[in-house]
Structure formats: C-alpha cells, structure tokens
Amino acid sequence: MQLRTRALETILIEKGYIEPAAIDELIETYETKIGPRNGAQAVAKAWVDPKFRQWLFEDGTSAIGSLGFGGRSGNHLVALENTSSVHNMVVCTLCSCYPWAVLGLPPLWYKSAPYRSRTVADPRSVLRDFGMELPKDTEIRVWDSTAELRYLVVPMRPTGTEGWSEDKLAELVTRDSMIGTGQPKQPKDLG
Amino acid sequence: MNGAADMGGMHGFGPVVPEPNEPVFHADWEGFSFALNMATGVAKLWNLDAFRFKRESIPPAQYLNLSYYGLWTTTLEQMMLEYGVATPEELAAGHAIPPVKKVPHAVTAAEVANMVRCGSPYDRPAPAPALFKIGTKVRARNMHPKTHTRLPRYARGHTGEVVRIVGCHVFPDSNASNAGEDPHWLYTVRFNGRELWGDDSDPTVRVCIEAWEPYLEAV
Amino acid sequence: MNGGQDLGGTHGHGPVEPEANEPVFHAEWEKRAFALTLAMTAPGGWNIDMGRFARENRPPGEYLSMTYYQIWLAALEHMAKEGGLVSDDEIEAGHSLQPPKPVRRILLPGDVAKVLYRGGPTERDTNTKPIFGVGDRVRAKNINPLTHTRLPRYVRGHVGTIERVIGCHVFPDSNAHGGGENPQWLYTVRFDGPELWGADSDATIKVSVDAWEPYLSPAT
Numbered sequence: 001m002q003l004r005t006r007a008l009e010t011i012l013i014e015k016g017y018i019e020p021a022a023i024d025e026l027i028e029t030y031e032t033k034i035g036p037r038n039g040a041q042a043v044a045k046a047w048v049d050p051k052f053r054q055w056l057f058e059d060g061t062s063a064i065g066s067l068g069f070g071g072r073s074g075n076h077l078v079a080l081e082n083t084s085s086v087h088n089m090v091v092c093t094l095c096s097c098y099p100w101a102v103l104g105l106p107p108l109w110y111k112s113a114p115y116r117s118r119t120v121a122d123p124r125s126v127l128r129d130f131g132m133e134l135p136k137d138t139e140i141r142v143w144d145s146t147a148e149l150r151y152l153v154v155p156m157r158p159t160g161t162e163g164w165s166e167d168k169l170a171e172l173v174t175r176d177s178m179i180g181t182g183q184p185k186q187p188k189d190l191g
Numbered sequence: 192m193n194g195a196a197d198m199g200g201m202h203g204f205g206p207v208v209p210e211p212n213e214p215v216f217h218a219d220w221e222g223f224s225f226a227l228n229m230a231t232g233v234a235k236l237w238n239l240d241a242f243r244f245k246r247e248s249i250p251p252a253q254y255l256n257l258s259y260y261g262l263w264t265t266t267l268e269q270m271m272l273e274y275g276v277a278t279p280e281e282l283a284a285g286h287a288i289p290p291v292k293k294v295p296h297a298v299t300a301a302e303v304a305n306m307v308r309c310g311s312p313y314d315r316p317a318p319a320p321a322l323f324k325i326g327t328k329v330r331a332r333n334m335h336p337k338t339h340t341r342l343p344r345y346a347r348g349h350t351g352e353v354v355r356i357v358g359c360h361v362f363p364d365s366n367a368s369n370a371g372e373d374p375h376w377l378y379t380v381r382f383n384g385r386e387l388w389g390d391d392s393d394p395t396v397r398v399c400i401e402a403w404e405p406y407l408e409a410v
Numbered sequence: 411m412n413g414g415q416d417l418g419g420t421h422g423h424g425p426v427e428p429e430a431n432e433p434v435f436h437a438e439w440e441k442r443a444f445a446l447t448l449a450m451t452a453p454g455g456w457n458i459d460m461g462r463f464a465r466e467n468r469p470p471g472e473y474l475s476m477t478y479y480q481i482w483l484a485a486l487e488h489m490a491k492e493g494g495l496v497s498d499d500e501i502e503a504g505h506s507l508q509p510p511k512p513v514r515r516i517l518l519p520g521d522v523a524k525v526l527y528r529g530g531p532t533e534r535d536t537n538t539k540p541i542f543g544v545g546d547r548v549r550a551k552n553i554n555p556l557t558h559t560r561l562p563r564y565v566r567g568h569v570g571t572i573e574r575v576i577g578c579h580v581f582p583d584s585n586a587h588g589g590g591e592n593p594q595w596l597y598t599v600r601f602d603g604p605e606l607w608g609a610d611s612d613a614t615i616k617v618s619v620d621a622w623e624p625y626l627s628p629a630t
Contacts, residue, residue, distance in 0.1 A: 005439040005483060007504035009446055011496050015510035018446065018451040019518035026445035029526060031434045071529035077574075093418035095462055096478070101529070105444075107432050111478045113423035120418045120564060120617050121335065121607055127441050129426040140615050144418065146258065146560040147531045147579060147596055147620035176428075192421040192508075195470075202411040202556055203469050250422050334608045337421055348567050361504030389552045 035104035038151055040173035042102060044166045046079075047157040057121060060152065062101055074101020076149045080141070082180075087138050088153045089126075089180030091119040092145040100148035103175060111181065120144055130181045153180045160187045164165045192244075192337050193344055195251035221260040228263055233298040233306055237274055240367035243341035245269055271380070280387040315374035317359040322404055324378065327353045329407040331378060337366030342406045346398075349386050349409055354399065355379035362403055376404040411463075411556050412563060414470030415416040419607070438481040447486050453495050453513035458530060459586035463558040464489050524546035536578040540623070543595060546572045546627040550599070550621065558586035561625045565617075569629040570601040573618060581622055594622040 012018045042064050045112050046053040056063040060077035064070055070077075077099060080088040092098065093116045098106035119126050123140045127133065134140065143151045155177040161169060171190060176182030198204075232239060246266040250259070256267060271277040281288050298306060310352040323329055331346045341363050357377040365373035384396025417423075435441045447461070452498045464485035466473065473481065488579035493511075500507045517525060542548055550565045560582050576596040603615030 001437070001441045001443075001480065001483070003504075004443045005446070007501060008483070008487060008490075008496070009442055011500050011506050012446065012450065012490075014506035015495070017495060017510065017513060017516055018449045019516065021447040022449050022517045022522055023442065025519055026526075027435075029522065030444070031441070034526075035434075040618060059519065062600055071527035073529065075529040075531040076533070093564075094415055094560060095465065106432055108429065108436075109426050109428045109480065111492060112426075112472060113420075114419055114426045115422050116417040117420040118426070122612070123615060124424055124612065129521040137614060140612075141600075141617065142617045144562065144619045146562065147576070147582075147622070148530070149576065149598070149620050160594045181426075181428075182625055193419055194422040195474075200412055200554060201470060203413040203467065203473070205469060212507075248422055250424060251420065252423075252471070252474035253415075254422075256475055332608070333606075335419060335611070344563070387552075388554045392554070 012025055021101055030100075030105050034100065036102075036173075036175035036178065037170070038064075038067070038104075038179045039099070039102035039175070040170040041166070042067060042069070042079075042152070043154050043173045043178065044169035046154055047161075047169055048164075048166055053154075056154070064152075065119075068100050072100055073097070073150050074099055076147075077101065078149050078151050080143065080151055080153045082153060082155045084156070085124075085137075085139060086168050087140050087180065088141045089119060089123055089140060090145065090151040090153060091116060093117070093143060094146060097148075097150065099152050101150070102152050102177035103178060107175075121187075127181065130176065132182060155184045158184050158186050192247060193335060194247040195249070195254035196247040198345050199343045214342070215341075216260075220264075224260045224267065228267055229306075230298050231267070231270075232286075232311070233302075234294045234296055236294060237270055237368055238338075238363070239368075240265060240339060241365040241369060242270060243363070244367040245273070249363065262348045307317065313361045314358045315361060315372060317376065318374065321339055321356055321378075322410065323353045323356070323378060323407065325353055325356060325374070328410040329353055329378075330410050331380070332403060332406055332408060334406070336364065338364065340364050340406075342402060343400065345387055346380075346382065346400055347381055351380040351382035353378045354381045357401060358399070360403070362405070364405070365405075378402055378407070380407065411466060411558065412554060413466045414468070414473030415466040416563050418562045419576070428483070435479075439483075443479045443486070445482040445511050447482050449517045450490065450495075450543075452488060452515050452517045454489060454495065455477055455491075455514065456489060457580075457585055458578075459558060460489065461485060462582070463586040466558075475559040515541055532580040532593075533577045534580060534591065536595075538578070538595070540595040542572045542623070542626065542628075544572050544575060545621075546553060548572060548597075548626040549629040550619075551627055553625065555583065556578070557583065559583050559625075560609060560619060562619065563600060564606055565619055568605050570599040570605070572583070572597050573600045574598040576620065579622070581624070583622075583624070594624055596620055596622050599626070 013020055017112045040156060046056050056079045060079040064077055079156055096106055096111040120142050123142055158172055172185040174182050211220050242408055246262055268282060280344040283286045287316045291384060328350060331342060333348045357379060359374045362373040365371055379399050380402045381399045387398060465481050495511055511586045546570055550561060551570045578593045579596040580591040581594040585592060599616050599621050600616055600618045604611050604613055606617060
C-alpha cells in the first residue's frame, strides 16, 4: 500500500494537481489540531452555561461556531441530549459520516462492519462490547447519519463536579461519550 | 440470520459469467469436499439445516471471498470441531489421533447409488390443518432472527399470494439449532416484482419463494 | 446501490473491537491516502457524493475485506482515471507519462485552513415548500437504485414519524452521478425499533435517519 500510495502521490504532484505542502498541512490538521478536545470543550460549556446549552441544542452549528469550530463535517451540527431516561448513539451504517469538526477523524471501530451493522438493530449488545449496560427501560435513540447532518451526543454531567471549571470538566468528557458508546469519566477517574 | 448468504437484491457482484464446458469439479479437492459432506450427512452427524446455518455464519468478509467449495470445506471443518468429530490438533495434523469416536454409520460404496436415488425427504405428518389456501394473500413477516431462517430479507414485509401448498416439512429455523424438526406447512408464495423492488421496476417480473407457515401472516 | 456498504441490520460481523490509544492513522500511507483524497476534490471537480459512490461501488466481497483507507485509495485511483487525470500505465510506472490535464483550481497550502473551515455546506435556497411537517407519519419508499442513494435497506417500506424538517439540501442520488445538486427537502424520520426489526424486538429502541423528500411518501 505504501508503494501504491506513493506512486499515485508522485504522479499527482508531477502533474501539478496537488501541492505537497497542502498534503502535509491536511495531515497535520487532523493528527494534531482537530480532535475530540473540541467537542469536550463544547460539552463542558453546556454543562456550566445554561444559555450556551440551550443554544447548542437549538442551533448546534452556530453554537460550536462561536467556539471556533466548524467547517468540514460540522456545517450542519445537531447536539443530542442524554437524560436519565434517554440515551443517544450515533452511527453511519452506509459509510463513516462523523462530526469531524468536533471529534476529529473517527476511530476504526466506528467505520467497521460490526458497529455499522449492529448499532441500529441491537444497540444494547454493542454497548456491552464497550462494557456498558443501561437500565432495561432506558430509551435508546440511534441516529443514522445518512445526510450531511452530524451528531454530537451531550452526555449527562457527572455528579460531584459542582464548582468545577470548564477546562477541568472537559477532561471528563471522553470521545466515546460524545458518540454514545461510553459515559464521561467520573471525578475519581481523574486521580 | 442476515448474513452474507442472503444475497437477493444485492448489487455490485458484476455480470453472471458462465464458463463454457465447465467441469463438475474444478479441482480434485472440490469433489472430495462434496463427497465428504454427502457422507457426513448419511452418517447423521448433523442435519442439513445446521450445516447451512454454520456456513452462512462465516463472517461476511470471509464468506464472500471463499469459493463455493471453499465454503463447504470451511463449514465442514467447523462442524467437525463443534460436533466433536475432530479436535483442532487432528485438523492441524491432518489425521485422526486416537481415541476415535464411533459414528452411527459410515456410508459404503455399495450404498451410494441407493443413497443418491432415495435422497432425504423432508415431508412429515401434519400437526394441524394448513392455515392458508391457494390464492390467499399473505404477508411475509418482518423477522430478523440471528439464527437460521429461510425467509430472505428482500421478501420480508411484502405481500404475495399462495400459489401452491407444498406439504408439511421439517422447519429449518428449528432444526438448524437442533431444537427438533418441528414440521410446519410449507407454501409457494408468489410476489410481484414491483412489490419487492419498487414502483419503477420491471412490471413483468414475479418472484416465488417457498415459505413455511410461521413466516407468513394473512393480510 | 444495495452494495456491501449497506450494513444496517446485517449479522455475522462479530464484536465491536475498540483499540486502546488508537492513533489517528495506522500507517504513513493512510495519512497520504486521506490527504490526497481531500486535496484532489478541487482539481478533480468532484463532490462528496461522487466520492461516496466510488467507494461503495465495488463487489461486496471486496468492500468488506479491504481496509478503510484501501477503499479510499482505490476510489481515488478510479475517479482520477475516470476523470482523465491519470492513466493506468502511469500508475503502473509510478510517475507521470503524459502531460497533465488542465484543471480549474488546486488546493494551495495557504488555503487549507480556510477550505477546511468553510467545509461543504449542503443547504440551498428554494422557493418550494416541504410536503411534510413535524409529526407526520411517512413511509420510506421501497427504492432499489443501482446508483447512489442514502436510504438504507433496513428502513425501506417502513413507517416512521417526521421528527425535524431540516431544510433544502443537495440531493446525493442526483449529485453523485452528474445530475446536478437538485436540492430536495430533507427530514429526520424516526422509526420505532419493532417497526424495523419485528414485533418481538426491543421496544426501547428508536432509530432515526435523515431522508430526502423523494425517499418518502405519506403513510396512510
């Protein structure tokens, strides 16, 4: 694969269709600059700031835009509220659509057949693969990202975090909790 | 199960490619695979429905990249392991390691002709009268068992017409899990192509399937 | 198309296997395949719907046994060849053999951040009105196009409820095949689990898809 990719890249550069520096910048952006920290920041803000929370749920795109996030796979962002009776999960059964703008690039499991096939039909068994069990009567809402809307799960704020700063709260927000395959960390997990 | 075998209506497999003067078997091992499976069936080590379930349970990425007899051989190996006919060590070694378990009956060459002629009938005495008559409109249930079924995805939820009452047959959904033959009435159900594939599809197409009574409900 | 990618509701793929501390890319070539794909949309004049179709349009056995970025690379090669930007013999040789095809624009390094931030919004102005409103019961049509669609098999023929009227958006079924953007009204439609998976299935599940108006008809 290394040779094949290099061959193609060589040709495309020689023909002037791409600039090597642009390639490097794209890679660097998604390896280091855009990632789940963005989403965690938005979630933490929603936990402390009721007005931002309302804005995030009413117009996710502009709310995350106010934090400087947006653009590719984030032009149409919808935030989903987890409650004690409703748990949200996000999937793209048809390919790998994922809210890049707030979570970066998706992990391999999200793009693979087991997750894509089972989440819409048997989400509880998928949660079990993540070591997660929900009460029998919790409603599980699965969102299949078939269009350009991108979904961000806003998990419930852990207890015992009164008075915490947004930065500290953001450390509790895991990537998986924003997809719906995990819960945020607890205060004791920060050690 | 909604496995890779459930191919009806899928796209992307390319053209049908008939092979001129195609031999019955493309290699000796294929013939052997075929014969082994026939012989194990006669030895009553497992039933055909269980074998089919095992075969369709092969992970789709693997299933779709195995040849036909590759699927048979892979399935045979797994059945031998599951039913205690062979151990992983024996499969790896390529020969039996004593002690060897006895089987009820090993088919002999002399018996083959008779075996081929008699086959393996699946009709059984009826436990109850048939629910549906010829001409009855029936809907295939929207069922998604993770276990074996012979109701393809493309038919589920669609309405067709009973065109034949086949008889009372061993029910694969039960037999494959070794839960008993549980015979049920079996019908041929005919669907209009447009019912299955949409309003824009070819109106001259009809598709028939054989469906057991538990797959169907009256409309 | 009803290809290997239409995975919702299929069985036999095994457990979800998260990788602890998974890197963004598993190999150097994956980074290149990713970045080349993004960068080539400008000179190629491609849109995301064409890209998605190029990925899914392969034999199901291939789709399921290739890795994620192997599929990206294969689709990129295919689109570049189809667009006359590279040829088979060039790919085999590993370097350019013919003069380049003139292209309207390329992605310049200084523009990367700006282009990423602009993204690819798909909402378009319209003077049509949506047929459906929140709360309406709708049936997903039983369509089986050989071409690109975003209506998964597992919802076709089933009845759900309009949850949100999203807006008028570029229609992939058209945009993927040179039919133009042809924007259509887009809705979030919610289905009850038992409607999709059978009366005996888990009643606590609800599944939503985002569906364009041509995918839906009123449920009677």
